[in-house]
Amino acid sequence: MKLLTFAKGGVRKVGLFKDGKILDLPEAYKGVHGTLEAPDFLYDMRKLIALGDPALEVARRLGEAAKGPFYRQGEVTWEPPVPNPEKIFGVAVNYRAHGQETGLEPPEKPYFFPKFPNALVGHEGYVIKHKVVQKLDWEVELVVVVGRPGKYIQPEKALDHVFGYAVGLDISMRDWQNPDEKTARQYGKQWIWGKSMDTAAPVGPYIVAKNEVPDPNNLWLRLWVNGNLEQEGRTSQMIFSVQQLIHWASQVVTLKPGDLIFTGTPPGVGWAKGKFLKGGDVVEAEVERIGLLRVYVREEG
Numbered sequence: 001m002k003l004l005t006f007a008k009g010g011v012r013k014v015g016l017f018k019d020g021k022i023l024d025l026p027e028a029y030k031g032v033h034g035t036l037e038a039p040d041f042l043y044d045m046r047k048l049i050a051l052g053d054p055a056l057e058v059a060r061r062l063g064e065a066a067k068g069p070f071y072r073q074g075e076v077t078w079e080p081p082v083p084n085p086e087k088i089f090g091v092a093v094n095y096r097a098h099g100q101e102t103g104l105e106p107p108e109k110p111y112f113f114p115k116f117p118n119a120l121v122g123h124e125g126y127v128i129k130h131k132v133v134q135k136l137d138w139e140v141e142l143v144v145v146v147g148r149p150g151k152y153i154q155p156e157k158a159l160d161h162v163f164g165y166a167v168g169l170d171i172s173m174r175d176w177q178n179p180d181e182k183t184a185r186q187y188g189k190q191w192i193w194g195k196s197m198d199t200a201a202p203v204g205p206y207i208v209a210k211n212e213v214p215d216p217n218n219l220w221l222r223l224w225v226n227g228n229l230e231q232e233g234r235t236s237q238m239i240f241s242v243q244q245l246i247h248w249a250s251q252v253v254t255l256k257p258g259d260l261i262f263t264g265t266p267p268g269v270g271w272a273k274g275k276f277l278k279g280g281d282v283v284e285a286e287v288e289r290i291g292l293l294r295v296y297v298r299e300e301g
Helices: 025-033 045-051 053-065 096-102 155-161 181-187 191-195 242-249
Strands: 002-008 011-018 021-024 088-092 111-115 125-129 140-146 162-169 201-209 220-225 228-234 260-262 282-287 291-299
Touching: 002 021, 002 045, 011 025, 011 053, 021 025, 025 053, 045 053, 088 242, 111 191, 140 220, 140 242, 140 282, 155 162, 155 242, 162 260, 162 282, 162 291, 201 291, 242 260
Parallel strands: 088 260, 125 291
Antiparallel strands: 002 011, 002 201, 011 021, 088 111, 140 162, 140 260, 162 201, 220 228, 220 282, 282 291
């Protein structure tokens, strides 16, 4: 099952992606049940995730029974699948080859940094190249969407807390992430400025339910800029598996339904090549069994 958040006529809704089209779940519910209103969780992905299997069953049955309305992909605005997560985790250097290309030693345990909801962008959306940014970079990543809440989650139980998976782009402002040597030595990297400016976290195009991804630690990832392949790798190359990332993230905070965990990027980032994004570029990121996320780079006006 592929669930997404979309906007139509100024109203944000949850949709079901089926046969290349988008089923409007609130309107489908009204049609199937003969009601004037639909449950609020069909307008709010985070509420749907929190309700778990009963809400998923409603969506599944609507996908089987409803005759519509279906929209073509260009007829709606794609929103981030979870527009309002409580927390967004990024993780640094979770692929050894990415560490090698950037001259960074892999950490002994996951090194997390935050991204904020202001950074979220949906499929077919725009990434802004801010006036103050010169080195705008790409990173394709598998994103874990948390389902069940939990703290001190053990690795062997970690996937029980997963709702599904999406494709993510950890857009990075390298000139802000990496300050001068003196500042870096005293205070470290500027993770927030370098990773969480507006539009720096595209996610999409939808969430694929976890039962459709038997092994999240064995998926291809690829990224293209203007049709040129720039990144390629497998999640099997991650230093810390999905289960280990969930375990470590939950040691200090309680994971909540709808939280997002970016899992790291394979080699091929622009920083290592001296190549950076500019206005007019098209970035496409794909994860096997999940889908393809496309965004457009626009210069800040």
